[in-house]
Amino acid sequence: MAENGFFRDKVALVTGSSRGIGKAVALSFAKAGADVVVNHSKAEGSSKxxxxxxxxxxxxxxxxxxxxxxxxxxxxxxxEMIEAVSGWRGRLDFLVLNAARAPFKPLEKMLERDMRQLFEINYMGNLFCIQKALPLLEAARGRIVFISSLGSRFYNPAYPLGSMKAAMEAVVRDCTESLAERGVCANAVCGGIVKTDSFRVLRQHMEELENIPEELCVSPESLAEVVLFLCSPAAGGIRGQTLVVDNGLSNRLYRPAWVSRTKSK
Ligand SMILES: NC(=O)c1ccc[n+]([C@@H]2O[C@H](COP(=O)([O-])OP(=O)(O)OC[C@H]3O[C@@H](n4cnc5c(N)ncnc54)[C@H](OP(=O)(O)O)[C@@H]3O)[C@@H](O)[C@H]2O)c1
Structure with a gap:
């Protein structure tokens, strides 16, 4: 989205924006004129x-x-992160809940520590962000956008994260209702296949992903465009919804032969 007056000098916090989809979202906000808080998980090494x-x-x-x-x-x-945001610019207009990390194994093989990590990062972590950011978001009549995935609605044997995505899509709807009086609204973008670091790990557990044609994959930038749209005045009537952005991957069970001849790289 090109710079326009609406985003100028507003502040976006994108969790997990050191790489992948979060990075594309952070750069899109900057291109639109916003200042950006780039969250990452560790205070040292490649994360930093x-x-x-x-x-x-x-x-x-x-x-x-x-x-x-x-x-x-x-x-x-x-x-502490929200205090840093407050001390930096004193405002927060957009909170993008993008950070995620999860084991790649079926639910029945999850160890107790896998389950705790799954739940603590991908459910509780997002709720902590919403709770702590709420005073700033309320002051700005801000918007929350959650990054979901097709795992919220389709089974994948190596993707227990899908169940947390389904839970968070419900949180997005519920928060929009419970925060309506405070002027804060949430939506989600449910992305298809995006070739990031996490995709490259998932591919090691699911060889079938290699057969998905390139044209059915989505770029991080195209997801970022929809995140910005959901934060813009044009999306003012979209509240508590999840928009699927998957280049049509989830539209049909069977595809004509010409599609499967175009293999992904
Ligand atoms: N890739 C796909 O096909 C796809 C499709 C649909 C939706 N999504 C969703 O899009 C989001 C981003 O995915 P991605 O593929 O871009 O992931 P990625 O390349 O693995 O990047 C994950 C980001 O999250 C951060 N992060 C992980 N755990 C964190 C924690 N506990 N606290 C703070 N930050 C943390 C990482 O920071 P560090 O650099 O510090 O590790 C990194 O910046 C996820 O929610 C994912 O489920 C992905």
Whole structure:
């Protein structure tokens, strides 16, 4: 989305924006004129380095950026992150709940620690972010966008994260109702196949993914465009909804032969 007056000088916090889809969302906000808080999980190593690189790209676009290391599964870390946001620009207009991490194994093989990680990062972590950011979002009449995936509605043997995505799509609807009086609204973007780091790991557990044709995959940038749309005034009437952005992958069970001849790379 090209720069327009609406996003200028507003502030977006994108969880997990050191790489992948989150990075594309952070850069899209900057291109539209917003300043961006780039959240990543660890205060050192490649996590920190990549977040700083994203900040430099944002600054190269003429906008301000702040990298904040915070594991969203920790309520205390999330509290410190929101304090940092408040101290930086004193406002928060858009909260994008993008960060995710999960084991790749069927539900019946999950260890207790896998289950706790799944739930603590991908459900509780998102709720911590909403709870702690609420005063700032309320002051700005802000918007929340959650990044979901097709796992919320289709079975995948190596993807227990799907059940958390389904739960979060319900949270998006419920929060929109419970926060309506406070002027805060939430929506979700349910992405199809996006070739990021997490896709490359999932591919090791599901060889079938190699057969998905390139034209049925989605770019991080095309998901980011829809996130920005949901934060724009044009989407003011969309509340508590999940928009599927998957290049039509989920539209049909069977495809004509010409589609499967075009293999993904
Ligand atoms: N890839 C797909 O095909 C696809 C499709 C639909 C939806 N999605 C969803 O889109 C989102 C991004 O996916 P992706 O493929 O871009 O993932 P990715 O490349 O694996 O990047 C994950 C990001 O989340 C951060 N992160 C992980 N755990 C965190 C935690 N506990 N606290 C804070 N940050 C944390 C990572 O930070 P570090 O750099 O510090 O590790 C990184 O910035 C996820 O919600 C995913 O489920 C992905």
């Amino acid at each position: 380095r990549k977040a700083e690189e994203v900040c430099r790209e944002i600054e190269g676009l003429g906008r301000s950026a702040l990298a904040v290391a915070a594991d969203i599964a920790s309520k205390a870390s999330v509290g």
